[in-house]
Every structure is written in C-alpha cells, then in structure tokens.
Amino acid sequence: MATMAMTNMFASDQLAAVGGLRPGEVTTGTTIMAVEFDGGVIIGADSRTTTGAYIANRVTDKLTKVTEHIYCCRSGSAADTQAIADIVKYHLDFNRMEMGEEPRVHTAANVFKEMCYDHRDSLSAGIIVAGWDKRGGGQVFSVPIGGMLQRGPFAIGGSGSTYLYGYVDAMFKPDMKQEDCLKFVSNAVALAISRDGSSGGIIRMAAITKNGVERFTLTGDQLPKFYEDN
Amino acid sequence: MKTIVRIPCVTTTSISNMAACAELPAGGFVFENCQRNKFLESQGYKVPKAYKTGTTICGLVYKDGIVLGADTRATEDTIVADKNCAKIHYISSNIYCCGAGTAADTEMTTQLISSELELHRLNTGRQPRVCTANRLLKQMLFRYHGYIGAALVLGGVDSTGPHLYSIWPHGSTDKLPFVTMGSGSLAAMATFEDRYKADLSRDEAMKLVRDAICAGIFNDLGSGSNVDLCVITKDKVDYIRPYEEANKKGVRQGKYRYDRGTTVVISSEVKKVELEVIDTEVRAVPMET
Numbered sequence: 001m002a003t004m005a006m007t008n009m010f011a012s013d014q015l016a017a018v019g020g021l022r023p024g025e026v027t028t029g030t031t032i033m034a035v036e037f038d039g040g041v042i043i044g045a046d047s048r049t050t051t052g053a054y055i056a057n058r059v060t061d062k063l064t065k066v067t068e069h070i071y072c073c074r075s076g077s078a079a080d081t082q083a084i085a086d087i088v089k090y091h092l093d094f095n096r097m098e099m100g101e102e103p104r105v106h107t108a109a110n111v112f113k114e115m116c117y118d119h120r121d122s123l124s125a126g127i128i129v130a131g132w133d134k135r136g137g138g139q140v141f142s143v144p145i146g147g148m149l150q151r152g153p154f155a156i157g158g159s160g161s162t163y164l165y166g167y168v169d170a171m172f173k174p175d176m177k178q179e180d181c182l183k184f185v186s187n188a189v190a191l192a193i194s195r196d197g198s199s200g201g202i203i204r205m206a207a208i209t210k211n212g213v214e215r216f217t218l219t220g221d222q223l224p225k226f227y228e229d230n
Numbered sequence: 231m232k233t234i235v236r237i238p239c240v241t242t243t244s245i246s247n248m249a250a251c252a253e254l255p256a257g258g259f260v261f262e263n264c265q266r267n268k269f270l271e272s273q274g275y276k277v278p279k280a281y282k283t284g285t286t287i288c289g290l291v292y293k294d295g296i297v298l299g300a301d302t303r304a305t306e307d308t309i310v311a312d313k314n315c316a317k318i319h320y321i322s323s324n325i326y327c328c329g330a331g332t333a334a335d336t337e338m339t340t341q342l343i344s345s346e347l348e349l350h351r352l353n354t355g356r357q358p359r360v361c362t363a364n365r366l367l368k369q370m371l372f373r374y375h376g377y378i379g380a381a382l383v384l385g386g387v388d389s390t391g392p393h394l395y396s397i398w399p400h401g402s403t404d405k406l407p408f409v410t411m412g413s414g415s416l417a418a419m420a421t422f423e424d425r426y427k428a429d430l431s432r433d434e435a436m437k438l439v440r441d442a443i444c445a446g447i448f449n450d451l452g453s454g455s456n457v458d459l460c461v462i463t464k465d466k467v468d469y470i471r472p473y474e475e476a477n478k479k480g481v482r483q484g485k486y487r488y489d490r491g492t493t494v495v496i497s498s499e500v501k502k503v504e505l506e507v508i509d510t511e512v513r514a515v516p517m518e519t
Contacts, residue, residue, distance in 0.1 A: 025400045122375075
C-alpha cells in the first residue's frame with residue numbers, strides 16, 4: 001500500500017499546476033545552509049514554517065535525515081519537501097540493501113535531483129543535500145527549484161539566503177575546522193533571520209562526520225548578535 | 231473496505247518503475263473533469279458550495295497522554311448549518327483525529343484512514359501507531375494536492391508513548407507538544423502559548439484545552455456552540471461530548487402569539503366567486519403495483 005501511494009504521488013502533473021506555491025499552502029519560508037570541512041559537513045537552518053502571515057510551526061526541524069550519514073535541508077513547500085524526503089529515504093534504504101554499504105552522498109543527491117527535476121512543474125522544493133561517506137568524505141550538493149544538481153564547498157538556500165550571498169562570499173575560507181564552520185553557519189543564519197520575515201525561531205545545526213551526527217540548537221540569548229540600534 | 235484510488239499517470243520515471251507494483255483497479259477520483267468544470271463555470275453554472283466546519287480544534291500532550299478538543303459549529307458561509315456536530319473522529323481505539331476545513335472531506339478522509347488502519351492492524355496483529363496514521367493521512371492528502379480541504383489534529387497513545395500531529399491540507403505535518411487548527415486556531419494558540427507547560431496533570435490539561443476552545447468559540451465567528459473533549463491515555467479513552475455547553479439556548483421571556491378573540495370581529499359576509507374554466511387536461515398516469 002505504501003508503494004502504491006508513492007508511485008501515485010505526483011500523478012497530477014497534468015493538472016494545470018502553477019510552478020509555485022498554491023494559496024493556503026504551508027511553506028518553510030527559510031534560511032538553510034551547509035558547509036563542507038575536512039572530515040564532514042555542518043548543516044544549519046532556522047525553524048519557522050508559515051501559512052501566509054501565520055507561523056504554523058515555530059520550532060520546525062528542517063534538517064531531515066535520509067540515511068545515517070546524509071541529511072537534507074528543506075526549503076519551499078513543506079508538503080512537497082516532506083513527501084520528497086520520505087520517498088528519497090525509502091529509495092536510499094533500498095540502495096543500502098542492494099549495495100551492502102551506506103549510500104554515497106552523491107547518490108542521495110542524484111535521487112533528490114531525479115525527483116525534483118522530473119516533477120519540476122508541480123513541485124516547489126529547494127533542497128540542500130549534505131553528508132559524509134567513506135569514499136568522498138564530507139560533501140554538499142545543492143538541488144534548487146527546477147531540479148539542477150550542483151556540488152560546492154558550501155551552499156545556501158531559502159528565502160533568507162538572498163541576504164547572505166555577500167556575507168558567505170566574504171567570510172568563507174577553505175579548510176576550516178568544525179568549530180569555525182559552526183560559527184560561520186550560526187552567524188549566517190542569525191543574520192538572515194534578522195532580515196528575512198519568513199525566517200525565525202531557533203537555529204538548528206548538525207555536524208555530520210564519520211562518527212555520526214551531532215545536533216546543536218541555539219535558542220533565545222544564544223543566537224549570535226550583531227549591530228542593533230539600541 | 232479498502233478503496234484504492236487510481237490517478238492516470240502520464241510520466242513514468244525510472245524511479246516509478248523501480249518501485250513498480252501490481253495493476254491498480256480503475257475508478258475513483260480523476261482530474262479529467264477539471265477543464266470541463268472550469269468551462270461550465272465560465273458559462274455561468276454555479277459551483278456547488280462546500281459545507282465548511284469554521285472551527286477551533288486543538289490538542290496537547292500532557293503527563294499521561296493526549297487531550298483533544300473541538301468546538302461544535304458547522305457553517306455554510308454565514309449560516310450555522312449544524313449547531314452540534316462532532317469534529318473529533320475515531321481513527322482507532324487508541325487514536326482520535328479532530329478535523330477542520332471542509333466537513334465532508336474531514337469526515338471521509340478520517341473514515342478512510344480508519345478503515346485502512348484497521349486492515350493494517352489485522353495484518354500486523356499489533357495496536358496501530360500514531361505515526362502510521364500520520365503517514366497514511368499525509369500521503370493521501372499530498373496526492374490530492376490540497377484539493378481535499380482537511381486540516382487535522384491527530385493524537386493518540388501507542389506502544390511508543392503519546393504523540394500529537396497537525397496535518398495540513400497539502401500534506402505537510404508537524405509533530406509538536408501542542409497544536410491548534412481551524413479559523414479559531416489563532417485564539418486557541420494564544421491560550422496555549424500563554425499557559426502550556428510540559429507534564430500537566432489531567433485536570434489542568436482538560437481545563438487548558440477547554441479554555442483554548444472557548445477562546446475560539448467566543449472570538450471567532452466560524453466557531454461556536456459547545457466544547458467536545460477527548461482524553462486518550464495508555465489504558466482508556468474518554469470521549470466527552472459535550473464537555474461543556476458553552477452556549478445554551480435561552481428561554482423565551484414572553485409569548486408573541488395573540489389569543490383568539492384579541493381582534494374583535496364586527497361583521498362577516500360570505501361572497502361567491504365565479505371561476506372560469508380556462509383549460510382542461512386529461513393525463514394517463516401509469517399505475518404502480
């Protein structure tokens with residue numbers, strides 16, 4: 001039954017769907033980010049989901065596990081990204097059983113890309129796939145709306161990311177250590193939160209290395225502070 | 231009865247083939263009529279109106295389990311269609327679901343998933359889990375792209391503990407310690423945000439849910455009438471309907487009928503009115519045996 005539900009998931013592509021969010025839909029307004037470092041990746045996100053001007057969930061977890069060492073950061077439509085992540089998790093589970101080893105980050109990113117590209121007319125999902133595998137170490141892949149796949153040393157996404165392009169271009173340094181990456185991500189997300197109305201709440205981060213996943217949460221006073229006129 | 235819905239699928243990706251399954255039976259909801267309906271609408275035919283539950287529904291996790299609450303007003307635009315409708319639906323013996331949005335959609339969706347879950351329970355031999363009900367609901371709602379207007383608060387206690395989910399019509403879900411949905415959700419959420427704490431006692435939890443629903447009833451036009459409550463714990467379920475009759479019908483203060491004899495008859499006259507036969511018609515009516 002679960003399989004049938006999933007293969008029918010996107011069947012209404014033929015529906016005249018506007019490539020964008022439908023009225024009344026819940027969106028992860030969002031700021032998401034991922035950075036590669038030697039030994040793994042750091043991922044981070046805010047925690048706000050909105051329906052129009054109402055915050056449906058102020059403590060959302062946008063960092064979703066797809067395998068033990070691979071996570072995805074979700075932005076865009078909450079329903080679309082949750083459904084996609086569930087399907088990808090299912091496929092990667094199969095992949096793990098077939099291969100006899102943990103799936104590679106590149107594989108996970110490609111599964112996301114297949115889904116997002118093939119159904120690009122009816123989906124509104126901007127995803128960052130990041131994780132660690134033993135062949136390539138830490139890797140970050142960006143799958144924005146439309147279904148392109150791009151690997152990079154870091155990636156930003158979501159409505160709040162528009163305010164970060166300058167900051168990340170200026171502040172990113174290759175070969176950072178885990179602690180520096182954490183600072184980099186938390187500062188960036190905090191800046192986006194302060195400027196983007198659709199981002200807010202707490203900052204959730206995770207460090208994915210060969211040892212597994214370590215999660216961090218920054219709430220209230222722990223959020224990095226910048227210039228405030230008071 | 232398990233109803234499997236088939237939607238004509240134009241694209242078949244490699245992934246769909248990988249997860250290929252048995253032939254799906256025909257019938258069920260199709261989108262083929264959408265164009266025709268749009269055309270009819272443009273020709274002036276009115277779309278049949280859906281009967282909405284204006285609604286305030288909410289739920290919270292307390293020390294021993296879940297408390298779900300709902301108002302009891304169902305509206306058709308500005309008219310109250312039902313003053314005492316039941317918005318807390320049975321999913322399984324340990325899982326209940328409050329529904330806001332289109333009344334028919336919430337009713338049918340919860341019944342469908344309740345049926346699927348019962349079959350699943352017989353198949354697995356285990357008490358169903360709340361996360362299973364959540365998956366079934368979200369996957370169905372996602373498939374219909376928000377056209378099934380069901381906004382749900384799903385709560386229950388299973389072998390892994392108490393769980394509470396809010397499910398939106400497009401198929402996104404949030405797992406939280408307290409949730410509200412419906413037109414009165416903002417008023418109810420304000421109450422929850424002010425007074426919710428982890429590990430409330432049963433009475434505190436029931437009072438808080440009742441207050442949240444009342445906030446919706448008295449401040450939202452789409453919600454009203456009574457408060458229904460459902461308390462779910464590991465061992466039992468208390469379906470309290472009504473928990474409180476917040477809006478009792480008033481007693482009429484006086485009579486508005488005039489007694490016979492109030493107007494005095496002074497005189498009476500009988501007149502014959504001549505009626506002309508204009509048309510005669512003879513029709514054969516088949517006899518029904």
